[in-house]
Amino acid sequence: MEFRDLKSQYQRYKTEIDTAIQNVLDVGSFVGGSEVKELETKLSEYVGVKHCITCANGTEAMTLLMMAWDIKEGDAVFVPDFTFFSTGEIVSFRGATPVFVDVDRDTYNMDPVKLKQAILKTLKEGVLIPKVIIPVDLFGLPANYLEIMNIAEEFKLKVLEDGAQGFGGSIEGEKACSFGHAATTSFFPAKPLGCYGDGGSIFTNDDRLAKLIRSLKVHGQGEDKYDNVRIGVNSRLDTIQAAVLLIKLKAFENHEVKDVNQVAEMYNNRLQGVEKQIIPKGYTSSYAQYTIKLKNINQRDSLQNLLKESGIPSMIYYAKPMHKQKAFSELNFVNEDFKVTNELCDTVLSLPMHPYMSSNDIDDVCRIVNEYVCKF
Numbered sequence: 001m002e003f004r005d006l007k008s009q010y011q012r013y014k015t016e017i018d019t020a021i022q023n024v025l026d027v028g029s030f031v032g033g034s035e036v037k038e039l040e041t042k043l044s045e046y047v048g049v050k051h052c053i054t055c056a057n058g059t060e061a062m063t064l065l066m067m068a069w070d071i072k073e074g075d076a077v078f079v080p081d082f083t084f085f086s087t088g089e090i091v092s093f094r095g096a097t098p099v100f101v102d103v104d105r106d107t108y109n110m111d112p113v114k115l116k117q118a119i120l121k122t123l124k125e126g127v128l129i130p131k132v133i134i135p136v137d138l139f140g141l142p143a144n145y146l147e148i149m150n151i152a153e154e155f156k157l158k159v160l161e162d163g164a165q166g167f168g169g170s171i172e173g174e175k176a177c178s179f180g181h182a183a184t185t186s187f188f189p190a191k192p193l194g195c196y197g198d199g200g201s202i203f204t205n206d207d208r209l210a211k212l213i214r215s216l217k218v219h220g221q222g223e224d225k226y227d228n229v230r231i232g233v234n235s236r237l238d239t240i241q242a243a244v245l246l247i248k249l250k251a252f253e254n255h256e257v258k259d260v261n262q263v264a265e266m267y268n269n270r271l272q273g274v275e276k277q278i279i280p281k282g283y284t285s286s287y288a289q290y291t292i293k294l295k296n297i298n299q300r301d302s303l304q305n306l307l308k309e310s311g312i313p314s315m316i317y318y319a320k321p322m323h324k325q326k327a328f329s330e331l332n333f334v335n336e337d338f339k340v341t342n343e344l345c346d347t348v349l350s351l352p353m354h355p356y357m358s359s360n361d362i363d364d365v366c367r368i369v370n371e372y373v374c375k376f
């Protein structure tokens, strides 16, 4: 059994994907080919925002926004404690300070109450200046943007939606990557919409911001490529990746988001005696991961071993909270401020999940989990 079966997807769309790649090889525009522009248009239509700017990967997409917003030393950026390293890394990379915020016990996403506490604490200490909030759409579920945007407005902060896992999700019909002042996603192969290498993009309705990012991602270009008006980076999506994504986006829209939600529903109905990530009313997830919560670390780890013995892969996202990463050890965090994240890191387990998963495979996973949990 595959954890995320990219081979089945390729087999289903092999002819179209092979033709699209071959076409790029024949035309020879490996960087900046027409597929890139076409993809940006299709992606912005899908998400429902004015601008989509593709780039090299999801991490650089966020870095480009930090550059555009001039985030630097002395600035505080609020990041969930329960996320992939990248979300905090890009803050420190700019010399700014990530302030980690504990998450909600049910949704695993940034807790707005704790966010407000963290902002007030930072203001009271008076060392760092609060600038940006980066909520993460964890495992495919959009964060609580309604409350987070209210807090952002109250304290005049920018919001960057880290939609690396969230692409395809929604809140009341509004698509992920349309929230906040700008959003980013990743096309890493295992993400909800993945390419065949690295890729990422930025979404925003802000014309000036979009223009600035288009300059920053190509060496700070001005009027043309050899007119450089600011210091930037080289961050582009290759034409071959754009060609692959154009095919995959069609499949994503036509059936994959629906299919992956059907798999989730089968899991929800068949799994007994374990807690699951809660999808609140009005929200939909694109299920980058299907994650359950066990009683404690022993129960979780032995279940993972048992699954492994039966040839079923599972993953622990994430075993270590951000505040415990060695790379952030200079930032003195109080472990007690992260009760929920600490608990989640000991108890979560992500099960095989993808739109091509068969009912039989779901049954096999559920049988082992259910038998194990009722004995424990």
Ligand SMILES: *Cc1c(COP(=O)(O)O)cnc(C)c1O
Residues within 6 Å of the ligand: 057, 058, 059, 060, 083, 084, 086, 087, 136, 162, 164, 165, 185, 186, 187, 188, 198, 199, 200
């Ligand atoms: C994958 C991921 C990223 C980074 O994306 P890359 O394309 O791998 O750089 C950022 N944030 C989260 C939450 C992710 O899961």
